[in-house]
Amino acid sequence: MLSSHISRRSIFVRQVSYAGIVLGLLLAGAVGHAADRMLNRPAPAFSRFDLDHTRVSLAAYRGKVVLLNFWATWCAPCRLEMPRFVEWQSRYRGNGLQVVGVSIDDDDSPVRPFVQKLKLNYPVLMGDARLGESYGVLGVPVTFLIDRRGVIRARFEGEADLSKMESEIRDLLGASAH
């Protein structure tokens, strides 16, 4: 009697554990590996107001190569690479590059002075969980390179190889950028 009770209970615990693992895997599939599956697929559309209250829509940049950078003011690797983005925005603007920054700070109060201090020459908008989820962003920095047709061609996470990133940008921009 007791052994059968324990047996039923252990089976139940095992089933619950399996259910938990399946749920975890499902969520992992939803957000963790989303990034890998996103390569060579259309970039999720979004439309938000930037810090200057101008509407930023990804669709409006069709025809340009978009560098979409998720960052935060407290993120040291983010702060290291952003001056390069400023430089690239200036250098490759005429070739069709558009950098877009998405801050995942809790609010814009530390973001505004930071944007001014770094003299960011591209739009910065405040991110949210829905936008982060749609791009599978669960840590920063993460940078996507989106081609002129709106397809994600590259994803860089953590302390990225900026030389490699610039090289890929040049490739996407075409011969005119070389």
Place this chain on the structure above:
Amino acid sequence: MVRAVLFIDPESKVRALLYYPLSNGWNFQEIKRLSPGSVICVHRNIDVVTMTADLPNGSFGMDARRKPYFHGIFVGIVSILITTGLHAQSSNPMSTAVIPSDHLVQPEQLNHELQIHPQGVLILQVGSRVLFEEAHIPGAEYAGPASQSEGREILRKRVAKLPRNRGIVIYCGCCPWNRCPNLGPAWNLLAQMGFTHVRALYLANNFGADWVAKGFRAEQSH
């Protein structure tokens, strides 16, 4: 084995590092020279300050670009022994360096504990609210980005009435472990408040890569 003194400013930035072989004693004159009211200036708007050694007491170096400000004060001096294994990491100052290695918990271990006792430990996320809303450990609570004073206040209030021997796991996972700005300040705050059973979840890269992608359960709150 080396011994080290780290000067950490109110924004949790490491401002000075002194390393000695374990066999050598401290140079307390040098530590005093670097300490508050002595020579080093800490001000958030100053990036470059020159501080010549062997100046008489009360003499200051000069900011290379501005007039000198000397009202900044370090809030703490952290003296720690670092094993040679950690020495390689310590060459890149990081806030997580203040957390003793025996107070780290690996994702696999915490996931195992949660399967056995889902409510057995208080889990506090001390990083980004956006990332928390997107995905967090089931049962975890958002406790503010500890790198910011507002975040530390949220954490302080959350734990203020808890018994000091309460088991707490803090985690962030906003960015690579040695770049995380939040865990060190959160650890320091809880230590200052007298908490004795605090562990930090070691996420080498970020929460997505080291928790969610491993298939461990996560939940959303948006």
